Amino acid sequence: MTTADVRDAAGAARRRRVAYVALRLSGLLLAVLVLGHFVATHITTDVADTDSRFIDERWASALWIVWDGVMLAATLGHAVLGLWAVTADYSSGRRRTAWRAALLVGAGAVFVIGMSLLWLGATG
């Protein structure tokens, strides 16, 4: 075992620790944001009334734009970190690499599409 190997192992352990903590912190944030979103769209307003006029009112307020943007980013980060561990359990080798690539591309696409739609919806 060379010094470089030890440094690589330490780096990998640090990345895993950061991912572990980030998964849990984003989860804590989402517990508030997502349940709040469900309450706003199903409990305080009936779901049939959350039509385009409802979005007009909501996205007129900076609070809800920030809420939705942070919620989208945190959800996708949480999903990538969680499914990263899932791919480690149920696949290996090249298949695992392919699933992880698909996960990153999929989550990245949803992020870009979702954020640009939020931007256009809020400004347009």
Place this chain on the structure above:
Amino acid sequence: MSLAQFVFFCGFAVVAMAIVAFGAVVVRGARRDDGGPFVTRALVRRLARPGRDRAELQRWAFYLHRISGLGLFAFLCLHVMDVGLYVVSREIYDEVHQVYGSVPMRVAEVGLLFGLLFHTANGLRLVAVDVADLGLTASTRVLYGVLGVSAVGTIAGAVFVLGPVFT
């Protein structure tokens, strides 16, 4: 059913199939890695008697956490697209959004609420296991609370979500 609504329906079917397929992967992996009995009457009896086989219930919570997590992610992908229709055309958005108020979709929303509540409460339990250093006994006790909160929260939410159907 308009074309846009049909496309949304197809997207929802894909989400449902992804959940079922992933559920099969998880159960197959469980059979391979964890062995042991599956949902038999003996298992249910054992789970109902606290103190005997605490690890068993945690194992099932782990599987349900994974499956609900994937389901929520799959639904999010669909949901970002259908809300995004608001930017493309308000008419198409309203058309697709009518599906959300239909009775079958309201039932699906109650299922979504259960997934959200279980995944949230169980996730907070996992954080508590680390932060408060809970052992097997205490974390199983918290798990009973998680199941109780998910069940009660789902029933309470169902009153609001399904209520308009009956009035």
